[in-house]
Amino acid sequence: MDTALFTANNVWMMICTALVFFMHMGFSLLEAGLTRQKNTVNILFKNFFVITVGLLLYAIAGFNLMYPGFEEGATGFFKFAGWGIAPPEGGMTAAYASGGYTWWTDFLFQGMFAATAATIISGAVAERIKLEAFMLLAVLYVGIVYPIVGSWQWGGGFLSSWGFYDFAGSTLVHSVGGWAALITIYFLGARIGKYDSDGTSNPIFGHNMPLAAGGVLILWLGWFGFNGGSVLSADPAVTSLVLVTTSLAAAAGGIIATVFSHILYKNYDLTMFMNGVLGGLVAITAGADQMSTGEAMLVGAIGGIIVVLAIALLEKLKLDDPVGAIAVHLFAGMWGTLAVGIFGDMASTKQFMVQLAGVGIVGAFCVLSTLILVLSIKATIGLRVSREEEIGGLDDAEHGMSAYADFSVSKK
């Protein structure tokens, strides 16, 4: 391959790496905005922990757990290629990865993805999880569970040999995080004041809509890298198509979620608009390179409806997810993965069954792993802060800090 093309491909992949990194800012702002002021330092701290520790773990073991190089004919369930990272022979040449990127770019791009799974948990468990419990869960989940699941598909494991398709991770990233979030909040319980003893549900308002809105727009921007980089080269036709399908799905998800939520609740809820955009993005992620523009809009729109319905369902089940992470990442993620078997170039009954099997197997493994982790943490250091700490806010209890020390907001 010509060096200029190799260089161009690698530059695009590094830009995408930076965009995926930027998504951590999006998550931080979204989670901070949709929770209460007294827990803002705690949310930001968790997000910093996830991106720093996630990357280190990926360098120490994650990358080699996720891309271990399964032997021909192996089941491809578990293999570890050794500690640390070092480029293989020819890792910096066009011979590696068909000239799409260098080995270093490969590591960093994948490393930026890895932390996302724990960030998804962070939002759902916000405002009542013990910081140390979260850190332990994040380390074990990002360090072990995420790369093992990833190896089944992207590492060339059994799911990929079955013909399962997950372009950029509706299942491998988003649902993996979503399952852990779901199981964790089940054992964690709802925030104090969320549900009355007679079962009435109360709203707990997010404290900063501009932060949340900025976070969502940054996530959309970051998704150009998340999906665009998953082309694994700067292939002009595929990358540009992927950016178009990604954006159309986001737009359709946002609009349809808003219209649907207005039909149900008779109000224009900005947080539903934002969750709908994210639902559209998560949904298109599995098949972003397989869809026509119309199909992308449909996949995104259904993603938006699913998010609104999933938020209502979790509310009914008294599962308290302050930011809607489970509705967005788990439910829209499962939908997006199944959608590859329904819409687009790969659609067929057989493909749908493979997608369904992939969703089910990944789900079962994530649920089981999270059960073990969460129950062990609960039995040892405990999952939840005390009632006093929760009411006083985690910023004070866990950090002795305030996010807005002497800042005040005018009252109309």
Place this chain on the structure above:
Amino acid sequence: MKKIEALIRKTQFEDVKNKLHDAGVTFFSHWDVTGIGNEKKGRVYRGVSYSTSAIERKMLSIVVNDDFVEPAVQAIIEAGGTGNIGDGKIFVLPVEEAYRVRTGEKGGDTLN
């Protein structure tokens, strides 16, 4: 000397302030208050319906000489009323003494 405490709608505050000025009441304190009452507003946040019984109002605290009480009260009633339930309340309380901090003088003149 009397103290007039008035709870009024936030939306009527500018009108009330102007009417009080017209009535010769040129200084008073005001602040935002939240109270509990019969008024309930149905709302929805992320699909959860709720009704808020926390009512936001403006509280005025006005100390005047006796001859200003009636005009001030009338000004608040005129400008503060919309005809709907929840327009507010006015309380008139006796004031024993008033001092001017700068000079130490006391009595009704300190209110001018």
